[in-house]
Amino acid sequence: MNTILQWLLLAVAVGTGWALGRWRLRRQASPAPIDDEDRLRERLQFLFTNYSDEAIESFLDSLDVNRETVNLHLSIGAHFRDRGEVERATLIHQNLLARPELPGRYSSQVxxxxALDYLAAGLLDRAEALLHELLGTRSYGARAAEQLVLIYQRERDWEKAVEVARTLVGINDTREIRKQLAHLLCEQASDQGAVSRVPDPRELLEQALSYDPGCVRASLLLADLARERGNWREAQQLLLKVFDQNPAFGPEAVRRLLGLAREFGVERKLRRRLHRIYRHHPSTTLLLCLVEEEERFNSRDQALYLLHGELQQRPSLRALMHLLEMEEGREPRQGTTPHLVRQVGQRLLEKRPAYQCTRCGFGGQQLHWLCPSCKNWETVEPYQGVEGE
Incomplete structure (x- = not known):
């Protein structure tokens, strides 16, 4: 890069404030505010648009490293990483750390x-080592812990993820972090490959509820364990608790409750309880369970009466399909209106997801406690609406 171009770049950067502070040759000028992110973004965009990557790198090499210019180095490095040019970003940040004139207060930030560069490149071991160095720092301890948890989630090392998440709760105790820790404890409790070295799963699940009393997953897993021990009363109480924790997950509890009641012969007792729950937390899954039980213990006519009444109050495609099956039989004659309605309804149901993320809209046919798309915990819920619950 020739000298003229170097000076041109330097003049543009200084003239638009990209150096984010007072240059030594302009001691009497007022610096642009360092925290003006929108203005900085516009100015950097101008630089990236009008000059080649090689020119920008050469400019950085010729630029002193001091408190006025560090943010410029960091912004350009982050820009390269965001564009997928991880090697360039890594080189910028490595060079910054190697410069003896780097102000000490910027060391953690660089x-x-x-570490983010290494993560983007898939070099998890290197990223992990740097993030562990930052855990004890005041300014970047929480962010380092968050990234470490993500690494251990990715590697499915639940024991380490839980350990770091506990540290994170101590640094930055928020509802979201507690929810995350609760689910990590659930993962650890469910990790069949680690049964010999993990604490008692019940203990882990109870810890999960202590961090997040609204953790539906912990209640469902504890109910499964109670059922395995033959303690149907404890299992039932845990499953009924789900309706208080998050009614949207009621359908997950209903399926287990019905299986539990049939296994231990307590269906009649449970039916009365489920009718009361339905009045407060109606769902299609619960309605169809009640209809099925009504037919088993009373009559088909009473089951149809219940279904007719609820459909008028709360339209549901699944419930309508069930009604057609009950009234017309499972194989209605081809060409008839009931047959056509069932065909169309079935196609509509096949196309809609059984579960949907309330944050990003991801849909699927199975329950994911960690959304595969937006990576949030417990945001994928049973699909709501006329075609769902």
Whole structure:
């Protein structure tokens, strides 16, 4: 890069404030506010649009490293990483750390950015080592812990993920972090490959509820364990608790409750309880269970009466399909209206997801406690609406 181009770049950067502070040659000028992110973004975009990557790198090499210019280095490094040019970003951040003139207060920030470069490149071991260095720092301890938890989630190392998440709760105790820790404890309790080295699953699940009393997953897993021990009363109480924790997950509890009641012969007792729950937390799954039980213990006519009444109050495609099956039989004659309605309804149901994320809209046919798309915990719920619950 020739000298003229170097000076041109430097003049543009200084003239638009990209150096984010007072340059030594402009001691009497007022610096642009360092925290003006929108203005910085516009100015950097101008730089990236009008100059090649090689020119920008050469400019950075010729630029002193001091408190006025560090943010410029970091912003350009992050820009390269966001564009997928991880090697360039890594080189910028490595060079910054190697410069003896780097102000000490920026060391943690540069280290964190370099760790993000390694993560983007898939070099998890290197990223992990740098993030562990930052755990004890005041400014980047929480962010380092968050990234470490994500690494251990990715590697399915639940024991380490739980350990770091506990540290994170101590640094930054929020509802979201507690929810995350509760689910990590559930993962650890469910990890069949680690049964010999993990604590008692019940203990882990109870810890999950202590961190997040609304953790539906912990209640469902504890209910499964109670059922395995033959303690149907404890299992039933845990499953009924789900309706208080998050009624949207009621259908997950209903399926287990019905199986539990049939296994231990307590269907009649449970039916009365489920009718009361339905009045407060109606869902299609619960309605169809009640209809099925009504037919088993009373009559088909009473089951149809219940279904007719609820459909008028709360339209549901699944319930309508069930009504057609009950009234017309499972194989209605081809060409008839009931046959056509069932065909169309079945196609509509096949196309809609059984579960949907309330944050990003991801849909699927199975329950994911961690959304595969937006990576949030417990946001994928049974699909709601006329075609769902």
């Amino acid at each position: 280290t964190y950015e370099l």
